Each structure stands twice: as structure tokens, then as C-alpha cells.
Amino acid sequence: MGDQLNLKLSTGELSQNLSGDVESLNKNRPYNSKLKTIFISTGEVSGDLQGSLLIEALKRQAVAAGWELKIVALGGDRMASAGATLLGNTISIGSVGTLLEALPFVLPTLKLQRRAKQYLQQHPPDLVVLIDYAGPNLSLGSYIRRQEPQLPIVYYIAPQMWVWWSNQRDTARLVSIADKLLAIFPEEARYFQNQGAQVSWVGHPLVDRVQTxxxxxxxxxxxxxxxxxxxxxxxxxxxxxxxxxxxxxxxxxxxxxxxxxxxxxxxxxxxxxxxxxxxxxxxxxxxxxxxxxxxxxxxxxxxxxxxxxxxxxxxxxxxxxxxxxxxxxxxxxxxxxxxxxxxxxxxxxxxxxxxxxxxxxxxxxxxxxxxxxxxxxxxxxxxxxxxxxxxxxxxxxxxxxxxGEVGVCDRAAQEILQLLVKRMKDEEE
Incomplete structure (x- = not known):
């Protein structure tokens, strides 16, 4: 599966390529073209942790490439501490199971989704990252794809439908939403690639977290x-x-x-x-x-x-x-x-x-x-x-x-910023 799913991507190579691409794009552009906005959506305590680790890596990689990043998010306190501007806090409205367990959180979730959609209409970002959080993110991703079909969407840490849910409709929906899926497990990468997604396996972010x-x-x-x-x-x-x-x-x-x-x-x-x-x-x-x-x-x-x-x-x-x-x-x-x-x-x-x-x-x-x-x-x-x-x-x-090897969050961040570079190149052509 190695080359096919970019399992061996070198952090150094990606970083070098990204810096070169950004330097080329920034030539003859006004200074404010270096400011890029990324919208991130996730939920629950684990999503807030993964989101915060990604934000820290995105900021590191953006500084190295000469960009200024603005992160707007649905998430939690960890993401806010990492530098995100929160549109709403989602860590306390997650549920286990289905049906009965999820009912108390339907209205709070819909309210936050409405707020996010209003923001996205008024302030379109340059790229969207969806992290896990299956139901809300599939809904939000579908909305973004309809309203802004050219807006790049990255799904990072796919919902575990590849393990526990054989609903092909939801799988097809995710594949149609995401321009790129960043998988944390090898089997997750294989499953979604077989479903037609563009996939890179970056490894699990906890590998980075436990280093400290x-x-x-x-x-x-x-x-x-x-x-x-x-x-x-x-x-x-x-x-x-x-x-x-x-x-x-x-x-x-x-x-x-x-x-x-x-x-x-x-x-x-x-x-x-x-x-x-x-x-x-x-x-x-x-x-x-x-x-x-x-x-x-x-x-x-x-x-x-x-x-x-x-x-x-x-x-x-x-x-x-x-x-x-x-x-x-x-x-x-x-x-x-x-x-x-x-x-x-x-x-x-x-x-x-x-x-x-x-x-x-x-x-x-x-x-x-x-x-x-x-x-x-x-x-x-x-x-x-x-x-x-x-x-x-x-x-x-x-x-x-x-x-995976240490450097997971930086690999994920570089994949995301590379997609942003690609969009900028497409707009110039």
C-alpha cells in the first residue's frame, strides 16, 4: 500500500516543496494575499484534542512557508488555546450510541450548524477541514459542497464507518464531499481508497502527542x-x-x-x-x-x-x-x-x-x-x-x-496546505 497511499512521504520533502510553491505564488501578489483562512469543524473531547494538535502544526507549517493563517472553528477549549477563533463550542454535545442518546443534542447541534453556515456565507474561507464527528460534519460538508463547489474540503480522521457501519450512502456522501481524506489507520486508508476517495495515510496524531x-x-x-x-x-x-x-x-x-x-x-x-x-x-x-x-x-x-x-x-x-x-x-x-x-x-x-x-x-x-x-x-x-x-x-x-512515524500532525498540515496551494494555482490559470 506504501506509494499508492503516500505512506512514505518525507516531512522534509513536503516542507521544501510547500515553501517553494508558496514563494512562487506570492511573487507579484499584494501582502494580504498571504493571509489565508481555514475553517475547521469537529466535536467532542477527542475531536478538540485532535483539532488543537492540527492547528499547532498548521501554524508551524504556515510560518515556514511565509503565510499567515487565520483558523475559525467549531471545536473546544484546546483548539481555542491553540489559536482558533471559535464560532461555537461542541465538546459537550457529543453522544455515544445512536437514537435515544443523540436526541438531547439535536437542537444544540442544529443551532451551531446554522451559525457556522451563516458565517461561511458571509466569510468564505480558503479551505475547510472536517475532523471525525460523523453526522454533523457530513451535513455541513454537503452544504459547503453545494454552496461553494470549488472550495477545497479535507476530511481528517474519517468517521469509523469503515469499521462499524456499512451504510454505503454515508460512505459515498463522504467521498463526494472530500477532495482529500487524511487517514490515521492503514485499514481506514484502504477502505476509503477502494470507495474512490483521494487518500493519504498520515498516521495517528497521538503518536506525536505521547512524545512529550x-x-x-x-x-x-x-x-x-x-x-x-x-x-x-x-x-x-x-x-x-x-x-x-x-x-x-x-x-x-x-x-x-x-x-x-x-x-x-x-x-x-x-x-x-x-x-x-x-x-x-x-x-x-x-x-x-x-x-x-x-x-x-x-x-x-x-x-x-x-x-x-x-x-x-x-x-x-x-x-x-x-x-x-x-x-x-x-x-x-x-x-x-x-x-x-x-x-x-x-x-x-x-x-x-x-x-x-x-x-x-x-x-x-x-x-x-x-x-x-x-x-x-x-x-x-x-x-x-x-x-x-x-x-x-x-x-x-x-x-x-x-x-505511523512521528511527525503525523506536520504531515497532515502539509497535505492540507498543499491542497490550498493547488487551489491558488488553479485560480491563476
């Missing part, structure tokens, strides 16, 4: 954890529904682990400040020896002997930090029944580490299997069985090979 992560020793020192202290990271929620469906079973399991291993201490990174109260109330209710850590997810994970966690992007971060984990996924019983029997959705795996390797690297407990008893059993196996633990770490290393 603290070591186990540094994380423990920062959090005041003694070297011999048994520490477990609990990661119950980045969405409201996960508080409802996952927090009780995770905390009940933690209570049972605490009874068996009295020396344990739990560390709970806080995804959103609005979750602090229900989490602290649950800590008191279950009488856990636990500490809530706002804004210190990497430290909590890196310091841990084990993570008990919701499914999602965080599973990859945990794997890249070499921490064994137990992964949980639960939605409402009605949604689960509809998905299984009406929509016929069949998942080989739910967590990214298992999906990348297509084998059960980490234990997954889905729906009815996500019970406190099963969590305790899986957790103790990873904590107390050295062979099981060593096998997990070995599998992590194998999985790591499919996530």
Missing part, C-alpha cells in the same frame, strides 16, 4: 505517588451518557478492587469540569480512595499500573503509554437492541488498539458483559498475572507499528 508525555517516574513524582504505590486510573466519561451507563459499574468494581487490594489508590482525570460534581459524589458514595485530576489525563495514565476506561481515542493513548487496560462500552438497552437486531451492526472489536491489530490485545466488556464482577476479574488478571501483563505490553509494541 511524562515517564512513569516523572508522572508519579508530579502527582506525589510513591514508587511502590498501587495506582489505577479510572476514566469513566467524556460524554454525559457515559456518566450514566459506565460510572456506576466502574466505581462499584473499584470498590471491590479496593476491598481486595487495600493499598490501591484511584486517579480520575476530569474530561470536563461539569463532570466534577457527579464524580466526586460517586467517590463519596462508594467510599473510594480516589483523587480527581483536572487537566492531567496523561499524568494519571502514565503513573498508573492499570486503567479501567470507557472506549474511545483514550484507549490508544493508554496503549502508547504502555499501561494495561480494561475497556468498557455501554449504551441504553433499547439502543443496543436496535443496533443488534434492526441495524444488524456487528463489531469485530470496539477499542482502537484491538481494531488496529484486529485481535484482542485488551479485554473489552460490552453492554451486558460490562458488570462490576467482570471488570474486577479482568483488572485483577492484568494486575496480578505477570504473563498476562507482559503479553499486553508486547502486543502494544506490535500495534504501535501500524500507527
Amino acid at each position: 508525555a511524562p515517564s512513569r517516574q516523572a508522572a508519579r513524582a508530579a502527582l506525589g505517588i510513591a514508587p511502590e504505590q498501587l495506582s489505577i486510573a479510572l476514566i469513566p466519561a467524556s460524554r454525559r451518557q457515559e456518566l450514566k451507563y459506565l460510572l456506576p459499574v466502574i466505581f462499584e468494581a473499584a470498590q471491590a478492587i479496593q476491598a481486595k487490594l487495600p493499598q490501591v489508590h484511584f486517579w480520575i482525570p476530569l474530561a470536563l469540569e461539569i463532570y466534577r460534581a457527579p464524580i466526586e459524589q460517586a467517590i463519596e458514595r462508594y467510599r473510594l480512595r480516589a483523587t480527581v485530576l483536572p487537566g492531567q489525563t496523561q499524568e494519571a495514565i502514565a503513573a498508573a499500573d492499570l486503567a479501567i476506561t470507557k472506549s474511545g481515542t483514550v484507549n490508544l493513548e493508554i496503549a502508547l503509554l504502555n499501561v494495561p487496560q480494561v475497556v468498557l462500552y455501554r449504551v441504553s438497552p433499547i439502543t443496543a437492541w436496535i443496533a443488534r437486531y434492526l441495524l444488524k451492526i456487528s463489531l469485530p472489536f470496539i477499542s482502537p488498539p484491538n481494531l488496529v491489530a484486529m485481535k484482542p490485545i485488551v479485554p473489552e466488556l460490552l453492554q451486558d458483559q460490562a458488570t462490576p464482577q467482570n471488570i474486577v476479574q479482568a483488572a485483577l488478571e492484568l494486575l496480578l498475572n505477570p504473563n498476562r501483563r507482559e503479553q499486553t505490553l508486547a502486543d502494544y509494541q506490535e500495534m504501535r507499528q501500524a500507527l
Whole structure:
């Protein structure tokens, strides 16, 4: 798949080509032609993280090329801190599952979409980047394609329909929207290329993020954890529904682990400040020896002997930090029944580490299997069985090979800016 999907693109080559193209285009142009606007749309906590990493890389690459970039976005606080002007904050309006879970967020999402469309009508950007966030971004992308057919659209981190959803209509819709799809997984790249998309595999951005992560020793020192202290990271929620469906079973399991291993201490990174109260109330209710850590997810994970966690992007971060984990996924019983029997959705795996390797690297407990008893059993196996633990770490290393080399965000940024250069060249001809 290498050359066909640009897997071996050199950051140096791309950067050199980009600088040359921009210098050529900027000759005989007024200064303000160097100011370019990129609109980025994403949602939820993970999208905000990926968006912030991309914005930082876009700004680095733009400076090297002699451009000034303005980033306007639907996203979250991380993206704002990275330099984006937010039209609306989307990190608290995401949902797991379908149907019932998504209903409370329909109106807030439509309101933000309307605001974005009004802005785009009045201030057309030079390029659009859509990051994950399937339903809203497919809708917004379709609107942009109809209204501004010449406007370049990049889809970065495609919705995982290539794994869990065989709706060819949505797949065809995404392919028709995107001038370029930047894939983070090799199988994602293969799937969308076979569907007719223009694809480059850039690798997973978390490969870059963990380069600056603290070591186990540094994380423990920062959090005041003694070297011999048994520490477990609990990661119950980045969405409201996960508080409802996952927090009780995770905390009940933690209570049972605490009874068996009295020396344990739990560390709970806080995804959103609005979750602090229900989490602290649950800590008191279950009488856990636990500490809530706002804004210190990497430290909590890196310091841990084990993570008990919701499914999602965080599973990859945990794997890249070499921490064994137990992964949980639960939605409402009605949604689960509809998905299984009406929509016929069949998942080989739910967590990214298992999906990348297509084998059960980490234990997954889905729906009815996500019970406190099963969590305790899986957790103790990873904590107390050295062979099981060593096998997990070995599998992590194998999985790591499919996530690409360091420099992911810069490669993605260069692909995006190259598309912008192409548009400028086309306009001159």
C-alpha cells in the first residue's frame, strides 16, 4: 500500500516543496494575499484534542512557508488555546450510541450548524477541514459542497464507518464531499481508497502527542505517588451518557478492587469540569480512595499500573503509554437492541488498539458483559498475572507499528496546505 497511499512521504520533502510553491505564488501578489483562512469543524473531547494538535502544526507549517493563517472553528477549549477563533463550542454535545442518546443534542447541534453556515456565507474561507464527528460534519460538508463547489474540503480522521457501519450512502456522501481524506489507520486508508476517495495515510496524531508525555517516574513524582504505590486510573466519561451507563459499574468494581487490594489508590482525570460534581459524589458514595485530576489525563495514565476506561481515542493513548487496560462500552438497552437486531451492526472489536491489530490485545466488556464482577476479574488478571501483563505490553509494541512515524500532525498540515496551494494555482490559470 506504501506509494499508492503516500505512506512514505518525507516531512522534509513536503516542507521544501510547500515553501517553494508558496514563494512562487506570492511573487507579484499584494501582502494580504498571504493571509489565508481555514475553517475547521469537529466535536467532542477527542475531536478538540485532535483539532488543537492540527492547528499547532498548521501554524508551524504556515510560518515556514511565509503565510499567515487565520483558523475559525467549531471545536473546544484546546483548539481555542491553540489559536482558533471559535464560532461555537461542541465538546459537550457529543453522544455515544445512536437514537435515544443523540436526541438531547439535536437542537444544540442544529443551532451551531446554522451559525457556522451563516458565517461561511458571509466569510468564505480558503479551505475547510472536517475532523471525525460523523453526522454533523457530513451535513455541513454537503452544504459547503453545494454552496461553494470549488472550495477545497479535507476530511481528517474519517468517521469509523469503515469499521462499524456499512451504510454505503454515508460512505459515498463522504467521498463526494472530500477532495482529500487524511487517514490515521492503514485499514481506514484502504477502505476509503477502494470507495474512490483521494487518500493519504498520515498516521495517528497521538503518536506525536505521547512524545512529550511524562515517564512513569516523572508522572508519579508530579502527582506525589510513591514508587511502590498501587495506582489505577479510572476514566469513566467524556460524554454525559457515559456518566450514566459506565460510572456506576466502574466505581462499584473499584470498590471491590479496593476491598481486595487495600493499598490501591484511584486517579480520575476530569474530561470536563461539569463532570466534577457527579464524580466526586460517586467517590463519596462508594467510599473510594480516589483523587480527581483536572487537566492531567496523561499524568494519571502514565503513573498508573492499570486503567479501567470507557472506549474511545483514550484507549490508544493508554496503549502508547504502555499501561494495561480494561475497556468498557455501554449504551441504553433499547439502543443496543436496535443496533443488534434492526441495524444488524456487528463489531469485530470496539477499542482502537484491538481494531488496529484486529485481535484482542485488551479485554473489552460490552453492554451486558460490562458488570462490576467482570471488570474486577479482568483488572485483577492484568494486575496480578505477570504473563498476562507482559503479553499486553508486547502486543502494544506490535500495534504501535501500524500507527505511523512521528511527525503525523506536520504531515497532515502539509497535505492540507498543499491542497490550498493547488487551489491558488488553479485560480491563476
